[in-house]
Structure formats: C-alpha cells, structure tokens
Amino acid sequence: MRIQLITFIVALFALFTFSRLLLIAWQHQRVQQAKGLWPILRGGVRIDLNQIATYASVPALLVPWLENNTYFIGITAIWFTFWWLTSAFMEIATPQFIAEYDTRPNRLFVEYLKHPKEVFGMLWRGYKGVLAAGLLLFAVMATISKVLFFGYSPSPLGPIWLRIIESFVYTLISFLCIRGTLKKRPINPSTVAFAGDGLVNSLALNSIYSLLYAIYAMKYEMSAEDVYGKMPAVEMNQLVCETAGINIPLDSGAIATMHKQIAGNLSASPKNIVLIVEESLGAQYVETLGGTCLTPNLDQLYKEGWGFLRAYATGTRSVRGLEALSAGFPPTITQSVFKLPNSQSGFFTIAEALSQQYNYHSRFLYGGEAHFDNMKGFFLGNGFKEVIDGPLFKNPQFKGTWGYSDEDMFNQLDRLLQEDKNRNQPTLTLAFSVSNHSPWEYPSGRIQTQGDPASVDNTVRYADHALGQFFETAKTRDYWQDTLFLVVADHDSRVFGAELIPLQHFHIPALILGGGITPRLDDRIISQIDLPTTLLSLAGVSCVHPMIGQDLTSQTPNRAMMQYDNRYGYLKADQLLVLEPHMQPQQFTYQAPDIFQPSSLDDKLAKEALAHAIWPFSVYRDKSYKAFSTHDMTKGVNVQNHPSIVV
Numbered sequence: 230m231r232i233q234l235i236t237f238i239v240a241l242f243a244l245f246t247f248s249r250l251l252l253i254a255w256q257h258q259r260v261q262q263a264k265g266l267w268p269i270l271r272g273g274v275r276i277d278l279n280q281i282a283t284y285a286s287v288p289a290l291l292v293p294w295l296e297n298n299t300y301f302i303g304i305t306a307i308w309f310t311f312w313w314l315t316s317a318f319m320e321i322a323t324p325q326f327i328a329e330y331d332t333r334p335n336r337l338f339v340e341y342l343k344h345p346k347e348v349f350g351m352l353w354r355g356y357k358g359v360l361a362a363g364l365l366l367f368a369v370m371a372t373i374s375k376v377l378f379f380g381y382s383p384s385p386l387g388p389i390w391l392r393i394i395e396s397f398v399y400t401l402i403s404f405l406c407i408r409g410t411l412k413k414r415p416i417n418p419s420t421v422a423f424a425g426d427g428l429v430n431s432l433a434l435n436s437i438y439s440l441l442y443a444i445y446a447m448k449y450e451m452s453a454e455d456v457y458g459k460m461p462a463v464e465m466n467q468l469v470c471e472t473a474g475i476n477i478p479l480d481s482g483a484i485a486t487m488h489k490q491i492a493g494n495l496s497a498s499p500k501n502i503v504l505i506v507e508e509s510l511g512a513q514y515v516e517t518l519g520g521t522c523l524t525p526n527l528d529q530l531y532k533e534g535w536g537f538l539r540a541y542a543t544g545t546r547s548v549r550g551l552e553a554l555s556a557g558f559p560p561t562i563t564q565s566v567f568k569l570p571n572s573q574s575g576f577f578t579i580a581e582a583l584s585q586q587y588n589y590h591s592r593f594l595y596g597g598e599a600h601f602d603n604m605k606g607f608f609l610g611n612g613f614k615e616v617i618d619g620p621l622f623k624n625p626q627f628k629g630t631w632g633y634s635d636e637d638m639f640n641q642l643d644r645l646l647q648e649d650k651n652r653n654q655p656t657l658t659l660a661f662s663v664s665n666h667s668p669w670e671y672p673s674g675r676i677q678t679q680g681d682p683a684s685v686d687n688t689v690r691y692a693d694h695a696l697g698q699f700f701e702t703a704k705t706r707d708y709w710q711d712t713l714f715l716v717v718a719d720h721d722s723r724v725f726g727a728e729l730i731p732l733q734h735f736h737i738p739a740l741i742l743g744g745g746i747t748p749r750l751d752d753r754i755i756s757q758i759d760l761p762t763t764l765l766s767l768a769g770v771s772c773v774h775p776m777i778g779q780d781l782t783s784q785t786p787n788r789a790m791m792q793y794d795n796r797y798g799y800l801k802a803d804q805l806l807v808l809e810p811h812m813q814p815q816q817f818t819y820q821a822p823d824i825f826q827p828s829s830l831d832d833k834l835a836k837e838a839l840a841h842a843i844w845p846f847s848v849y850r851d852k853s854y855k856a857f858s859t860h861d862m863t864k865g866v867n868v869q870n871h872p873s874i875v876v
Contacts, residue, residue, distance in 0.1 A: 355668020526697025
C-alpha cells in the first residue's frame with residue numbers, strides 16, 4: 230500500500246516536471262530573457278508539492294490504519310487515477326492554451342467549457358491534428374495509470390504506536406507542503422512570481438493548480454479591493470470624477486457618477502447610431518496604425534472618417550469590449566457584467582438611456598448564437614428591444630463554426646437600416662461580426678488568399694473585404710446622412726508578450742464616420758469606454774448617465790485602462806501603472822509599440838489607477854450603475870432634483 234502511495238507521488242511529480250521542462254524548452258527565449266530557469270524550477274517544486282500533498286494527504290493519513298483493507302486499496306487506486314488523468318489532461322491542453330492566451334489555463338478555460346458546441350466545433354474544424362494528438366496522448370496516460378496504481382495487495386498493520394507516529398509525520402509533511410511557506414499568507418501564484426513576463430511566471434505553476442486556483446479565486450472575484458487594495462469611498466469617487474471631468478458634490482448623495490452630458494453636436498433630431506464591433510481585429514493588421522497591410526478598406530475608411538490612432542481595448546475577450554461599448558463600463562478583475570447576476574436587469578446601457586430619454590429603438594445584431602457569453606440575456610434585460618442572431622437571419626449564404634459570415638451580417642444590417650427609414654423613431658444598432666475567429670472560416674472566392682486559406686491573416690483580409698463592401702453600399706443609401714457609424718474592434722486576435730501588460734496587443738482600430746463627420750486623424754490616447762459617450766454627443770443626444778468615459782468632442786482623456794488576466798493596467802500619457810494581486814504597484818515609461826522602462830512610482834498616479842480598478846466593483850456592489858429615471862434610484866435620492874444634474 231505504501232508503494233502505491235509513493236508511486237503516485239513520484240509519478241505525478243515526474244509528470245509536472247517533464248511537462249514544465251518541455252514548456253521551458255518551447256519558450257526558452259522568454260525564459261532566458263527573464264533569467265528564469267532556476268526560479269521556475271524552484272517555484273515549480275513548491276507548487277507541485279502543494280498539489281501532490283493535496284491529493285495524497287488523506288490516503289497517506291489512512292494508510293497506517295487501512296492498508297490491510299482491499300476496498301480501501303481499490304478506492305485509493307481510483308482516487309489516484311482520477312487526479313493523475315486530470316493533471317495529465319490539463320498538461321496536454323496547456324500548449325494550445327498558451328498559444329491562444331499566452332498563459333497557463335485559467336478561468337477562461339472554465340468559461341469556454343460552458344459552450345461545448347462552439348468550442349468543440351472550433352477544435353474539430355480548425356485543430357484536428359492537435360485534437361487527435363492530445364487524445365492519443367491522453368489514452369497513453371490512461372493506460373499507464375492502470376500499471377501505476379492498480380494491482381497492489383493488502384499489507385499487515387503495524388503496531389499502534391508506530392501507526393500514530395506515522396499519521397503525525399504524514400500530517401506534518403502534508404501541512405507544510407500544502408501551505409508551502411511559514412509566512413503569514415499560504416502559497417499562491419504570486420509566491421513564485423519573479424519576472425515581469427506573466428507567461429514565464431505561469432511556467433512555475435502546473436496547469437491543474439493554475440486552473441483550480443482560478444476557480445477558487447472566483448469567490449473573491451467581486452472584491453477588487455481584496456485583490457489590489459482598499460481606498461476610502463469618498464477618495465475613490467473623487468479621483469474617478471476628477472479624471473472623468475464630472476462635477477458632483479461628494480456630500481450630495483450622488484448616484485455613482487450620474488451626470489448630464491451636453492451634446493456637442495446640436496441637431497434638429499437625434500441621429501441613428503450603429504456600432505460595428507469587429508471580432509479580433511488588432512492594430513497589428515492595420516497599416517494606418519503601424520501594422521501589416523491586411524486591411525486596405527479599413528485604411529481607406531480612416532481617410533474618410535474620424536480615425537483614432539491610439540485607441541485601446543479594455544480586455545482580451547469579446548464581452549469586455551461589448552461591456553465597454555454598450556455600457557461604458559470599465560474593466561474589472563471579475564467576470565464581465567454580461568455574466569454577473571446583479572447586472573441582468575436595471576444595469577446601465579446606452580440602449581436603456583436612449584430608450585427612456587429619446588425613444589430610440591435598440592437592437593443587437595450577431596451572426597452567431599446570442600446565448601453565447603449570455604449576450605442575449607444581458608442585452609434584452611438592459612434596454613435592447615431586439616436581439617437578431619444567426620438563427621433569425623434572412624437568406625444567409627455561409628455558416629461557419631461561430632455563425633454566419635460577416636457578409637451575411639452586413640446584409641442583415643443594410644436591410645434593417647433601410648427598413649428603419651419607415652420608423653418614426655431613431656435607432657441604435659450594435660452589430661457584432663464573427664468571421665475573424667479561429668478556425669478562420671469564410672466564403673471562398675471573395676479574396677486573394679496567401680498561403681493557407683484558413684489563417685488569421687486571410688480571415689482578416691476577408692473581414693476587411695466584407696466591411697469595405699458594406700460601406701460602399703451604405704454610402705449610396707438614404708440612411709447614410711442620418712446615421713452615425715462607429716467601427717471598432719472588441720480586442721486583438723491574440724494578446725501575448727513578455728510584459729506585464731503587453732500594450733501593443735491592446736491597441737485596436739476605432740473610427741467614426743457617416744453623414745456630417747469631418748475626416749481627421751486623432752492621436753490622443755483613448756479607451757473603449759470613451760466611445761459611447763462620444764457617439765451620444767455626435768448624435769445630438771444630451772443624456773443623463775453614469776459613464777466615466779469622456780466626450781472626445783470636448784475632452785482629452787489621455788488615459789486608457791485594461792484588464793489582463795489578474796493584472797490591471799492604467800496608461801496615462803507615457804506612464805503605465807500595473808496592479809497585481811497582493812503586490813506593490815509597478816510603473817513603467819512606455820514607448821510604442823513595445824518599449825517598457827521601469828520608472829519610480831508616482832503615488833498620485835498609483836492612487837488614480839487603484840481608484841479606477843476598484844470603482845467598477847463598488848458601483849456593481851451598490852447597484853448604482855443604473856440608467857437615469859425621474860424616481861428614486863438608490864437610497865431615497867431623486868436624481869431629477871439633484872443639483873449636479875440639469876434635466
């Protein structure tokens with residue numbers, strides 16, 4: 230029985246170590262740059278012992294008392310096999326996850342498993358070789374487990390005094406290994422972190438630990454204060470309001486940052502608003518933004534509209550971009566508000582505000598299935614009157630793993646905008662594309678491909694083709710002069726790099742065009758959260774709202790914010806402030822695209838960054854990020870009579 234226990238410990242330790250060495254060899258340039266070989270190996274031993282002790286501690290404590298029991302030996306074999314195969318599965322899945330997300334499996338791994346149809350469809354269509362190799366390797370591991378953990382015979386029990394001593398020793402060893410340190414806080418990922426490269430730090434972990442810790446941390450996910458640090462509410466709100474240019478008396482009982490934004494564009498009637506969100510279209514593909522020449526149509530549109538040269542995404546997933554663009558909501562360490570329970574109704578979106586204050590008809594248009602990431606539930610619960618997804622498309626032509634092609638989506642958009650001319654009300658449309666997503670499927674014959682047709686470069690070319698085709702048509706339609714268009718990416722196709730916050734992969738295209746927009750290039754630093762407030766102003770909408778994004782027609786934010794795994798980045802001018810869980814802030818001088826020089830910490834900037842990192846948690850917790858109404862919204866406050874709001 231003791232041999233069974235020792236075999237499990239040695240085998241699992243060998244699995245973790247061998248996998249880590251292979252990953253180190255794969256990423257040797259970044260490991261070498263961080264001088265991380267020995268720190269990774271030392272940290273890896275601590276993390277591996279933590280996990281092995283977690284799985285082996287209970288059997289170890291029972292061995293001295295039950296090693297003569299056949300049933301106990303069989304149950305232990307099953308228990309060891311389960312953790313062996315689970316750990317093996319996670320290590321097998323790790324290389325592909327790193328290729329996509331530049332880190333070991335984390336909470337995103339769990340979130341994607343909530344959508345098996347889309348995920349397994351993507352794997353089958355785009356990664357057959359990887360999938361086959363992974364299944365074969367997993368089968369080998371399953372075969373090995375039968376040899377390692379089964380076939381052991383009962384052993385006679387030793388004297389009771391020896392069993393007591395053994396149990397005590399096993400308890401002490403298990404406690405020390407699981408805790409991993411004699412310091413105040415038990416071992417966690419930050420304990421073995423040593424470099425400015427998040428991927429290199431993650432190599433010191435093993436993937437089952439990385440995943441389980443991410444799941445464990447979810448219970449604290451709504452408390453950004455517990456992760457980054459605390460700040461008095463009055464100081465936090467003051468810093469956020471000052472940065473946003475919002476003048477609200479701090480002792481007036483104001484509701485979050487509720488204020489009235491006066492439109493910079495005075496028009497006889499509000500314009501229609503169309504937000505076109507391009508899937509995974511980073512600045513790296515756009516020549517105007519210093520990228521490769523894959524988007525000639527988008528580059529041409531930059532010459533025809535108000536193009537932003539230094540726009541930054543708030544995160545690395547679609548729901549991050551969508552929450553910023555539809556609700557003006559900043560990024561947080563928690564899940565997107567699209568999935569959180571207290572934001573499924575009564576949460577502010579520009580659709581809710583426009584519906585209440587200007588009688589807009591609002592819709593969400595998407596080529597896939599809108600239940601993904603709870604988009605449908607969030608939008609319908611917060612002001613959008615229609616959700617038109619792939620199953621409702623009329624006469625679509627091409628369907629891929631993630632939904633109908635961008636051309637199909639734009640055909641639906643053109644049809645809807647033409648039909649809107651018969652409405653006696655303005656409209657808001659949020660249209661979200663799907664084609665530029667692995668496994669990179671699109672209709673054949675549309676573009677001149679280079680190399681493998683199913684590649685990100687060729688899919689970017691197709692997405693650009695569909696975008697250019699739509700605007701070529703839109704300019705001939707009657708709705709053109711009455712409609713304001715925003716073209717913006719949700720995030721880059723893949724965010725990775727040796728930096729704590731790889732800013733070059735948060736850089737995205739964003740431009741506004743339509744009737745009445747004067748062409749210009751704007752090199753101010755902006756965030757996705759600045760775009761909805763700017764659209765309202767350009768559309769001629771003077772609107773009461775709680776958004777902290779700035780109206781770019783009259784303000785210059787010169788700052789951007791982004792969430793990257795469990796790290797928070799706050800860029801102001803050329804200074805990047807990085808917050809990490811339970812660690813001191815770090816500051817860098819940034820020069821685009823990828824030069825970061827450590828700089829001395831500016832306490833004022835650190836406080837401003839912390840305020841913006843914890844503010845979203847605060848307003849979500851207090852249920853104060855709401856659309857304006859003339860009735861009491863929170864705690865007896867009538868915002869219509871609020872001194873800071875002019876209605």
